Amino acid sequence: MPTVLIADDERNIRATIARALRLEGYATLEAEDGAEALKRLEDGEVDLVILDLQMPSLDGLGLLEKMAERGHKVPALVLTAHGSIEKAVRAIRLGAFDFIEKPPAVERILQAAANALRLGRLEEENRRLAEEAGLGVEMLGSSPVMMTLGETIRRVAPTDAGVLLLGENGTGKELVARAIHAASPRGNRPLVTVNCAAIPETLFESELFGHARGAFTGATEARRGKFQQADGGSLFLDEVGDVPLLLQPKMLRALESGEVERVGGRSIERVNARVIAATNRDLESQVKAGRFREDLYYRLLVVPIRVPPLRERREDVPLLARHFLEAACRRNRIRPKRIAPGAMAVLERHRWPGNVRELRNAMGRIAILVPEEEVREEHLRFLSGVGTLPDPDGGQSGETSKTEQTSGSSSGPSVAFEKGDLASELYRFERNLILQVLERNRWRMSRAARELGLERSHLYKKLKALGIERQPSD
Numbered sequence: 190m191p192t193v194l195i196a197d198d199e200r201n202i203r204a205t206i207a208r209a210l211r212l213e214g215y216a217t218l219e220a221e222d223g224a225e226a227l228k229r230l231e232d233g234e235v236d237l238v239i240l241d242l243q244m245p246s247l248d249g250l251g252l253l254e255k256m257a258e259r260g261h262k263v264p265a266l267v268l269t270a271h272g273s274i275e276k277a278v279r280a281i282r283l284g285a286f287d288f289i290e291k292p293p294a295v296e297r298i299l300q301a302a303a304n305a306l307r308l309g310r311l312e313e314e315n316r317r318l319a320e321e322a323g324l325g326v327e328m329l330g331s332s333p334v335m336m337t338l339g340e341t342i343r344r345v346a347p348t349d350a351g352v353l354l355l356g357e358n359g360t361g362k363e364l365v366a367r368a369i370h371a372a373s374p375r376g377n378r379p380l381v382t383v384n385c386a387a388i389p390e391t392l393f394e395s396e397l398f399g400h401a402r403g404a405f406t407g408a409t410e411a412r413r414g415k416f417q418q419a420d421g422g423s424l425f426l427d428e429v430g431d432v433p434l435l436l437q438p439k440m441l442r443a444l445e446s447g448e449v450e451r452v453g454g455r456s457i458e459r460v461n462a463r464v465i466a467a468t469n470r471d472l473e474s475q476v477k478a479g480r481f482r483e484d485l486y487y488r489l490l491v492v493p494i495r496v497p498p499l500r501e502r503r504e505d506v507p508l509l510a511r512h513f514l515e516a517a518c519r520r521n522r523i524r525p526k527r528i529a530p531g532a533m534a535v536l537e538r539h540r541w542p543g544n545v546r547e548l549r550n551a552m553g554r555i556a557i558l559v560p561e562e563e564v565r566e567e568h569l570r571f572l573s574g575v576g577t578l579p580d581p582d583g584g585q586s587g588e589t590s591k592t593e594q595t596s597g598s599s600s601g602p603s604v605a606f607e608k609g610d611l612a613s614e615l616y617r618f619e620r621n622l623i624l625q626v627l628e629r630n631r632w633r634m635s636r637a638a639r640e641l642g643l644e645r646s647h648l649y650k651k652l653k654a655l656g657i658e659r660q661p662s663d
Contacts, residue, residue: 191236191306192216196226196252197268198244202291206239209295210302223247223255230261237306239298241291242269242276250276253283264305268293328361328368329512330505334497338365345492346372351444353429353489354467356496359546359642362467363427365496369465370423378422381462383415386428387646393436395452398443404453416449419462429489430470430481437482444488464489499541499548506537506548513549514564517556524562526555531566539572543642550639620655623648632659 193215197203200221207217218235220226224246229235238256242249249267256263267280270291280288286305289297328339345352346369354362363382370380388396395404399414415424426432432440443449444464448457466489475481499506510528518525528536541547551572559568623641630636638648652658 190214190216192218192234193237193239193302194218194220194226194229194235195239196220196223196244196249197239197241198222199241202241202268205295206293206298209299213299215302223249223252226252227255227259230256230263231259235261235263236309237302238263238265239302240265240267242267242280250279250283253280253285257284264309266298266301266305328364329508330502331508332502332504334502335505338494338496341494342368342372345369345494347374349463351463351489351491352465353491353493354465354496355493356467356469357498357544358469358644358647359544360496360498361545362469362496363425365494366423366425366427366465366467370425370463373423373463375422375463379419380423380425381415381419382425382427384427384644384646386431386644386650390433393433394439397436398439398449398451399454400452401454404451408453411451414449414451416443416460416462417458420460422462424462424464426464426466428468428470429466430468430472430475432481434480434482437485441482441485441488444485499544503537506541507533509545509548510536510552513552514556517553521557523556526559526562526564528564529566532564532569535566535569535572547642616655619651620657623651623655624657627657627659 193210195203195206195210195217196219197206198221203219203221207219210217218229220229222244223240226238226240227247230238238252240249240252244252247255249269253265253267256265264286265284267285267288268291269276269288286308287301289301328335342365352366352369354365356362366382367380370376383397385393395408395412395414397414397416399412399417400408402408402411439450443460447459447461449460450457472481472486472489476483476486499509507528510533514526514528517523536548543550555564555568561568623637626637626640630640634645634648638645641648643651
């Protein structure tokens, strides 16, 4: 149930608004001036503030200023009997969602409150998703390689040059793309993201370039593609090495001329989108093998930027670990935890093959499964395959001991090399390992992908390549 704080020095107005909100299912708090309202905000969670401009002690504009200073990201509705364009503009700039003249109509208040809360939920969800994905525009780290990366971003961002981000999975290539877009003149326009590895080949052309109505079965209406959606902004092509070979000429044309044609369309559309691409593949080898067009490769390779793996910036691990642990505790409504010096040393020594994504997931797991307020060395044994964290579902959390990993069970990988060629041994090892992780996570694909350090789409591709299908239970 959303909580609405009503700040007004007129008791009757407070009572009228509060009564109407309670009838609609809201919880209400009241304050007779801005100072009391600020204290209410500090004391508990408030989802919406309805405030009067003219109040003793601290007026409405002063309250909005204090809310901004103290980081209270709460939507606000401003009431006033002395409305003016100047005050309305100032209130909106300070974060007010709407400006309502007194005496307010109850229906107007209820509609404005519903709209403000809906927007607040969307913004909070966007922040939460970005935080979970390790996104945003702030890149954490003061290591030399990160300082160099930051300087490169500052040089590239103001231009319209295409960028190709190179780096291992989990290094934060999408974060770099967002930072480039945010610092560019296009920063107030959309950044449209496409995971090329996650789009079925049959839908790829429609997804990127859109389709006309009736272009194929199910196309009941015309649809804009990602290129059109990014017009005026930026288009981030993640895992660009997975673009189907047959569609690469059309993508090249879009990059070179800014012209796209919808599936089933009869006209050319011009778009102005800056393209930022990313890959963890060796595209030069792909070109030599005939799986990626050379002209497209060089068209993407205007400004190559290498995103370093975490093992090359170990001095950033403490900052990142504390950040991810704090975020995970806040997201899951858990009391904050601290990392003991010995545990931090373990984190700094670990190689982090899954890079920043692996560190973020490890901190999320620790936030939930470690009951103490201090994270100690024994809580981190799972990083080396020794020991486990308790699993809320019962049993073990997903890590097995070295003894289990080398015991040669039928469902787990065996480290003993059997007679045969290396390729077949690697195939068998990878297949058994993935099966083991899937069974341990009860075929929950998201959890299995996180444990393996893979994108969920990559895991599905692995299952197809390795011929893994879930067998129906008896």
